[in-house]
Amino acid sequence: MTRTAKDISGKYRTLIRKVVWGILLTGVIASLATLIPLSFYISQSQERTGLTYASAQAMSVQKQLQHYQSIAKQFASRTQIRKALIAYSAGDIDLDQVANETINRIADAAAFIPNLAAGIRITNSGETIAEYKGPASDLLDFDLSKNIQQLRAYGLHYVNLADNLFLSAAAPIVDDDNRIIGIDILLFGPTEVLDILRELNTFGQDTNFRLVNSRERLYIEFDQVSNQLKQREFGSGENFYIAAYGSAPFVYRDTSKDDTRLHYFIPFNDSAWGLVVIHADTSLFGALITEFASVGFVIIMTVAIGAWWLHKYSQPIIRAQLAQHKQLHESNRKLKLANTVFEKAQEAIVITDNGLMVLRVNQAFAELFNLGVDNFRDTSLLAFLDKERMTNDIQRQVRRHIVKNDSWQGEVWYKKPNGDSFPALQTITAVRNDKGEALQLIHIFNDISAEKHDQERMQQLALTDTLTHLPNRFAVLQHLDDAIKRTHTSKRSCALLFFDLDFFKPVNDTHGHDVGDALLQAVGPRVRECLRSTDIVGRLGGDEFIILLEHIQTRSDIEKIANEVIDALQRPFRVGSLTLQIGASMGVALYPEHADTPKQLLKIADAAMYRAKEAGRNQFFFAE
Numbered sequence: 001m002t003r004t005a006k007d008i009s010g011k012y013r014t015l016i017r018k019v020v021w022g023i024l025l026t027g028v029i030a031s032l033a034t035l036i037p038l039s040f041y042i043s044q045s046q047e048r049t050g051l052t053y054a055s056a057q058a059m060s061v062q063k064q065l066q067h068y069q070s071i072a073k074q075f076a077s078r079t080q081i082r083k084a085l086i087a088y089s090a091g092d093i094d095l096d097q098v099a100n101e102t103i104n105r106i107a108d109a110a111a112f113i114p115n116l117a118a119g120i121r122i123t124n125s126g127e128t129i130a131e132y133k134g135p136a137s138d139l140l141d142f143d144l145s146k147n148i149q150q151l152r153a154y155g156l157h158y159v160n161l162a163d164n165l166f167l168s169a170a171a172p173i174v175d176d177d178n179r180i181i182g183i184d185i186l187l188f189g190p191t192e193v194l195d196i197l198r199e200l201n202t203f204g205q206d207t208n209f210r211l212v213n214s215r216e217r218l219y220i221e222f223d224q225v226s227n228q229l230k231q232r233e234f235g236s237g238e239n240f241y242i243a244a245y246g247s248a249p250f251v252y253r254d255t256s257k258d259d260t261r262l263h264y265f266i267p268f269n270d271s272a273w274g275l276v277v278i279h280a281d282t283s284l285f286g287a288l289i290t291e292f293a294s295v296g297f298v299i300i301m302t303v304a305i306g307a308w309w310l311h312k313y314s315q316p317i318i319r320a321q322l323a324q325h326k327q328l329h330e331s332n333r334k335l336k337l338a339n340t341v342f343e344k345a346q347e348a349i350v351i352t353d354n355g356l357m358v359l360r361v362n363q364a365f366a367e368l369f370n371l372g373v374d375n376f377r378d379t380s381l382l383a384f385l386d387k388e389r390m391t392n393d394i395q396r397q398v399r400r401h402i403v404k405n406d407s408w409q410g411e412v413w414y415k416k417p418n419g420d421s422f423p424a425l426q427t428i429t430a431v432r433n434d435k436g437e438a439l440q441l442i443h444i445f446n447d448i449s450a451e452k453h454d455q456e457r458m459q460q461l462a463l464t465d466t467l468t469h470l471p472n473r474f475a476v477l478q479h480l481d482d483a484i485k486r487t488h489t490s491k492r493s494c495a496l497l498f499f500d501l502d503f504f505k506p507v508n509d510t511h512g513h514d515v516g517d518a519l520l521q522a523v524g525p526r527v528r529e530c531l532r533s534t535d536i537v538g539r540l541g542g543d544e545f546i547i548l549l550e551h552i553q554t555r556s557d558i559e560k561i562a563n564e565v566i567d568a569l570q571r572p573f574r575v576g577s578l579t580l581q582i583g584a585s586m587g588v589a590l591y592p593e594h595a596d597t598p599k600q601l602l603k604i605a606d607a608a609m610y611r612a613k614e615a616g617r618n619q620f621f622f623a624e
Helices: 003-076 079-089 095-110 144-150 191-200 236-242 285-344 363-368 392-405 449-462 473-490 504-511 513-528 555-570 598-614
Strands: 116-123 128-133 155-161 164-174 180-188 207-213 218-223 228-233 250-254 261-267 273-280 348-353 358-361 407-415 421-432 438-447 493-502 536-541 544-552 573-575 578-580 583-591 620-622
Touching (some): 003 116, 003 155, 003 180, 003 273, 079 095, 079 116, 155 207, 191 228, 392 407, 392 421, 392 438, 421 449, 473 493, 473 544, 493 555, 504 513, 504 578, 513 536, 513 555, 513 573, 513 578, 544 555, 555 583, 555 620
Antiparallel strands (some): 116 180, 164 180, 207 273, 250 261, 348 358, 348 438, 421 438, 493 544, 493 583, 573 578
């Protein structure tokens, strides 16, 4: 054997030893790296799983409490009886009149709330306006007004009245200036919350569900012996733990007893209340260590056997690979370069067969769809198309173009897994064999959603008044032209209402342009309240506005809307601390009675508006 051959043989043996030791060490490290983090993860997952379960159960209780609070707010916002209380606060009527106005209306509403035991409406000074009973009034055996000092005049609370628990929900009654002028307090029976806690506490003896008020430091829990809700205050140990409660779900271990118990606390939104789930801490760590040790031993033994087999049988394979190394080196370099270009390219690249089955995608394409690269294997590229935009006819046209020209470029719409569609500028190139057969297709494209969005945004800005966000003059003319075309087809008429704000210039001159701009911004919402959903309100410029009405039956329909708009604009506007009074003069032109083009209609309606202004303002005139 020559010296060169001996050197090569020695290198083989050294290489084999390094490979064997490398495999053994890799197996040990892999086992430890897998089992140690997994053990910690499983140890901690019990708390995370319990917290998730407690959060899910808390939703049902929270929804019920929010339902009670919502009912209280509905009572407090009833318009007619609220107005009576406002009149009392202003000294216009006495308390007896408020009570007479209130009791029947509010009692009728209370009759439709099954779990309502009673309700009481008081002034902000504590005077009783009205006391009424609900369908669940049989739960009460005392006079509510005599026990009113036990009720809270805000939020949600549980109260203990005559050894019975009730839920009180309070909501303030406010006047037009948002000042509190009274309070509605509703008292609900505990039946629905009792049913929820009773159902939750059937999950097992090791789990206990409680409602907790962290502010007042008391529990509401289901007593399985009496089948009722019981209220109790925190113990000394619980006072320590409650200090850790925050606005986010929280878990702690209580080791004050013989066994460790986990407390999961789920706070309710915008409330001092929350749900506490208490569960025995059944640790799995000890049992898992034994299982992990067995798994680790199997892994290490498998690696050891694999290393021995490699040591015995891999030498001929390694020699053959070394003999081919020089031949493959140049090919690998070229392939690596091509692969780097493919993977690192900023453009999304997809390689498919001639039937559009995906063979390979790069990272840019996968990121575009928010998926991993492996999710595209054995998948047709057609599955990602937006079928509503990319119809079968369009697909056939693209395929014919590729057959004829070997390539195609154009806009293609795709759909992400979440349902969002986006446009792409795509180039498709065919790869053919020596016989001219298309074996593969290379697709290169870029997401052009941003460019499309910019185009749509610029178009929207061109049609929108920058101050009021209403359609501008250009958009108004376009809407009017479209309405005329539709009206011509349907043989109906449409109306253009042109109005100018009265006394706007004095407001602008006296209080400044900022106040004037704020007043102009308030006009559109005020006018929309008087219109149908299909009607259009726009701003031509300055203090000039238009209203476009379609599908008009009679002139009386137009007169009704015009009067409502003028009346609405005469109501005071509140801008900051200012109360502003304006009005409107309006001219009305009809198609096709007065004109048959948008500009002519605007001109004629403008002239009619000036007639209304000269006639004394705050009125409308039809065009002559």
